[in-house]
Amino acid sequence: MANTAHLVRRQSSRDLKPQKSVDKLEMKELRGRLVGESRRERSLPERGLSYGATNAGFDDSSPNRAAQSAKSTNPFVDVQSKQTISVSDAGGGGGSTSAGGSKLGSTEKGIFKPEAGEDERENWDSKLTFLLATVGYAVGLGNVWRFPYLAQKNGGGAFLIPYFVMLAIEGIPIFYLELAIGQRLRKGAIGVWNQVSPFMGGIGVSSAVVSFNVALYYNTIIAWCLFYFVQSFQSELPWAECPNKYFQNGSYSPEPECLQSSPTQYFWYRTTLMVSKDINTPDVFNWKIALALVVAWILVYMCMIKGIASSGKVVYVTATFPYIVLIIFFFRGVTLPGMSDGLRHLFTPKVRLELVQFPFQRGRNLSEFFNDHLLLQWYTLTDPVVWLEAGTQIFFSLGLAFGGLIAFSSYNPVNNNCYRDAIMVSLTNCFTSMFAGIVVFSIIGTLLINCPFEIYKSQILANTERLFVTGFKATMTYEACLRDRNSSLIGLFGGFEKIPLHLPANGSVFNLTNPNGSLTSLVMPTLPECDLQKELDNSASGTGLAFIIFTEAINQFPGAQFWSVLFFLMLFTLGIDSQFGTLEGVVTSIVDMKLFPNLRKEILTGGICLVCCSISMAFAHGAGSYVFVLFDNFSGNFPLLIIAFFECIGVAYVYGIKRFADDIELMTGTRPGLYWLICWKYLSPLAMLSILVASIVEIVVQGSGYQAWVAEKGITERLEWPTWALVLIAVLILASILWIPVVGICRMFNILIVEDNEKAWFPAADLKEFHGIVPHETTKAEQYLFCIRPDGSEGLCCPTSGPREDDEEDDTDIT
16 A cells, blocks of 8 residues: 655745856855865766755755754765755756756756755655665555455456556556656645645645545554464464364364354454454454554654654665565465466456356257356446446555655656656556465465366266366355255255256245156255355455465465465565555644644654554454454545545646646656646546546445454355444545645635745756757647647636746746
């Protein structure tokens, strides 16, 4: 899932003062006095991106405290005063200008030379650090736990169609947009959208609220992983066998509830969750999960206590360790006999299967029977909820609309190739999701065994063909269901020669002809519904995919304890990496809004973790897992789509699509193609709006519910949300998105919820000169598609004005 930025820019309201231009000799003399001969003579690579450098004027005109220190404690950056910035051929700039337009240095070698005395901004210490941090930010539990679950739930291979469509028209375009706007405006999410328009500052606040809501339940997953991780060190895994129960007659026998389900299901629902019958019945307080939650929140605080100075040290481990474990499990999975069955279940399109489970008429061949009685429909593609979950998975896995990507990119050099980064990280994330799905279901394939499904025994169909349907099963529940059903049919029809073609309805009365010609009236018994796909979905849905199915597969491995420790350690590292990044966005947003200006960040972080830990105790009782499902389904799905929708509106219709394209050309040297511009202005917002409307209609018509554990049957059944839960759902959604209109309305009445900040430093003139950019002539296609007028303004719904005064000050208008 996505987490938010480890790095969020410091915003200041101090004004940037224009500086006088100095020529190369004056700059050389000035640098000699300030930096010293040794630094001045240090060789710098030509046209190379300067990571670990600091850029003058990013925040304000005065040096901050970090810049005044000789060396920062930040592992990502080497914050030293008067350090230079080199520019790469991926998008370099010769020299630089302050916000006031003064030139800061020579462009002979594509090196920016910040003027001494200017405020300096931290940069990533290397390109590799940025990429690892961004990949670690994007790749999380959503890839390993959520994607395989959604794929098998929403159609298997058919789910890949909406997934890749949403990736193409939403995922990569918005990922590209957030990297570009953050790198250009060089602020965090709140500052960026407040600079795009003071009326849109609520977008950044909404992102922070979503991050807070997600952080609440996301740490519960980490607590579960910690609990399973500790349990994995036992000599025998506690979920390997059903526990014995003491009865009043003095006997011991396996727990009946466990026998009706499976040892892994029983351990998950009864031992771990201590689950109740529904969300209205909390039952007992789960002290084990409560303790795990406290430990998880302490670990999160330890990772965040020094900000990026502490959390940044683990990025090299947390970003690479999951891939190592996935590769190990992959090679283990390919050696298992059930790998092909697991992958077939994951990638084969789920279809609606209607099979008349009754003998076909004599004289008809098998192919005719299947043509008449098997109805294959790709019904998932017509379900808007599937498209909603595909779009939401893109947002979770890429970390879109959380504000993290904007903050990450704001610490890149001004000439970084954000387009290349967007493509690289997005495809890496997609590959990781696919690879994780292959690994998970290749392991799960050990539970999917090919078994013949004999609809009728040979005693019923004497001298006729025996019909088999080859399939596979995930649990013993399905196999037991088939045995019970077939046994009932044999007992009912075994003594009759002629039987009806279609099964009568349960409880109905029908007549059958005896061998002697007489009629016998029978009552159709209630037969169990044996649905293979339903059994697979029930056993491998949600968290059950990791904590039930995968643990069941691990039980089959020699040395199961080792594989269990490895698996849950991987989940823990994925979760903790995402969690402290997500919460860092909340902390930084509070700092940016200056709600507690005199409170040290360490104390503020501890207070937020304490509040979150207290609230998360709502997940540590019998109904806690149902509350978790409520948060998982509604705290991020709708708000993220709405936030991203307004991000596209803000860039395409308020900031201006032409102006944004000009900025990208300045930074990278390459103008974005028509495809990206069309996505930002039309396709992406239209797709998100369509999914939102269709999903709301679907939920209103069909209702929304959750899967509750039925102890008497050892299965889960769907229940509707109670009224108070629906109110909580509304609060979660509205508390996230209402900031967008509220901030705008308050701004109309001069009520400032988000303070204004001065523009950050951006060397537009030097970038233009270095790249040799010539004025872009608007093509006919652009004029018609984007309504660009001769004066440079744009139309369509929200017409923007011509070039702004602040553009002229920053010299960002390259035309």
